[in-house]
Amino acid sequence: MLREWIVAIVMILGAAFMLIASIGLLRMPDLFSRMSATSKAATLGAGLVMLAAALYFSESGITLRVLAIIVFLLLTVPVAAHMIGRAAYFDGVPLWKGTLIDDLRGHYRTSDHQLVRDAAESPEFAIPEGEEGDDFFN
Amino acid sequence: MNIEVLYFLALAMISLGLVLAFIRLVRGPSLPDRVVAIDLVVALAIGIIASYAILFDQPAFLDVAIIIALISFLGTIAFAYYIERRV
Numbered sequence: 289m290l291r292e293w294i295v296a297i298v299m300i301l302g303a304a305f306m307l308i309a310s311i312g313l314l315r316m317p318d319l320f321s322r323m324s325a326t327s328k329a330a331t332l333g334a335g336l337v338m339l340a341a342a343l344y345f346s347e348s349g350i351t352l353r354v355l356a357i358i359v360f361l362l363l364t365v366p367v368a369a370h371m372i373g374r375a376a377y378f379d380g381v382p383l384w385k386g387t388l389i390d391d392l393r394g395h396y397r398t399s400d401h402q403l404v405r406d407a408a409e410s411p412e413f414a415i416p417e418g419e420e421g422d423d424f425f426n
Numbered sequence: 427m428n429i430e431v432l433y434f435l436a437l438a439m440i441s442l443g444l445v446l447a448f449i450r451l452v453r454g455p456s457l458p459d460r461v462v463a464i465d466l467v468v469a470l471a472i473g474i475i476a477s478y479a480i481l482f483d484q485p486a487f488l489d490v491a492i493i494i495a496l497i498s499f500l501g502t503i504a505f506a507y508y509i510e511r512r513v
Contacts, residue, residue, distance in 0.1 A: 296433060300432060303443075307442060310444070311443075371502070372461055378509075
């Protein structure tokens with residue numbers, strides 16, 4: 289009986305984190321803050337719901353499987369988020385208009401996508417500025 | 427109070443999150459936004475599968491969650507390569 293209550297509490301906590309991640313994805317102003325909202329909260333939420341499954345079944349084989357999923361999520365979600373953010377920066381996805389500083393401006397050479405230390409203002413380093421809504425739906 | 431009501435409540439919260447993620451998927455406005463939305467949809471699907479496995483006492487569904495997590499990682503990496511080569 290007590291175990292079922294613990295399972296329910298952990299599960300609702302995970303579901304709440306996932307709901308918060310979705311609200312952040314919908315309400316945040318630009319791509320990078322949206323990614324900051326989703327990648328962390330959704331990983332924690334999925335991990336908590338999987339943990340609830342491990343507590344509910346409480347068998348060693350299932351617990352091992354759940355741990356494998358959690359470790360895999362913790363390894364892959366940051367890598368995927370970093371690659372998407374990097375590609376979006378090269379794509380010229382606009383930052384939020386309230387952004388104060390862009391530390392990467394002038395540090396990426398656009399010809400070979402390499403990071404260089406000294407900032408340069410030459411056109412070789414200019415990332416093309418995309419405008420909002422350049423895709424097919426609007 | 428029946429404990430299953432709480433399990434259904436968690437499932438309903440994840441489903442509401444799925445609706446919100448789909449709104450972002452349709453609205454965009456750029457391709458990376460949609461890829462991030464798909465990433466979140468996959469994480470929510472993993473949560474739904476785990477909740478379903480608890481609710482209906484079917485531990486075999488957890489294998490599906492492993493496969494979905496694997497394939498979504500490969501898909502996101504492929505989309506990132508595509509977006510970076512496109513410019």
